[in-house]
Amino acid sequence: MSSKRDPRVYLWEAREAAAAVLRFARGRNFDDLLGDDLLRSAIERQLQIVGEALSQLSRVDAEIAGRIPHLRQIIAFHNILVHGYASVDYENVWKVIQKDVPDLAATLSSLLGPDDGPEEPRR
Numbered sequence: 001m002s003s004k005r006d007p008r009v010y011l012w013e014a015r016e017a018a019a020a021v022l023r024f025a026r027g028r029n030f031d032d033l034l035g036d037d038l039l040r041s042a043i044e045r046q047l048q049i050v051g052e053a054l055s056q057l058s059r060v061d062a063e064i065a066g067r068i069p070h071l072r073q074i075i076a077f078h079n080i081l082v083h084g085y086a087s088v089d090y091e092n093v094w095k096v097i098q099k100d101v102p103d104l105a106a107t108l109s110s111l112l113g114p115d116d117g118p119e120e121p122r123r
Contacts, residue, residue, distance in 0.1 A: 007064050008112060010057035015108035017049035021101050030094045040090070043097065044081055050104070051078020068107055070100070 024042050025033075033040055055075045058065035065071055077096065081088060 005056075005060060007057055007061035010053045010060065011064070011108050011112050014050045014053035014057070015105060015112060017046040017053065018101050018105040018108060020046045021050075021097055022105065025097050030091070033094055034090060043093070044088075047093070047096070048078055048081050050101075051075050051081070054078075064111060067111060069103070074104070 021043055024039060024046070028039065033043070051074055054065065054068060054071060055078065057068075058071060058075070068074070
């Protein structure tokens with residue numbers, strides 16, 4: 001039995017987290033993000049999951065990871081959220097939510113294909 005995780009697990013985790021970001025932000029605006037600690041924390045956490053899952057994917061399957069546009073920027077954004085939390089630019093976070101996350105979610109869904117998920121359960 002291989003200890004290597006199925007790359008689809010990482011795609012699925014990233015896609016689910018991206019979908020959560022879009023759900024959380026639906027009907028909200030930038031002022032809501034700034035004014036609601038719970039919303040901001042939830043969105044940041046899901047964006048962190050996206051970045052970490054894609055970082056792990058790049059280690060497990062570089063070919064699949066290479067099909068994700070702006071992968072390095074996504075991972076760098078994750079690192080800012082995790083390690084540079086005191087200096088996060090929320091205007092940039094809001095732009096990412098509005099402009100980049102929908103396209104990323106669509107890309108992840110297309111990479112997953114029709115079976116829609118991994119063989120091993122989410123951890």
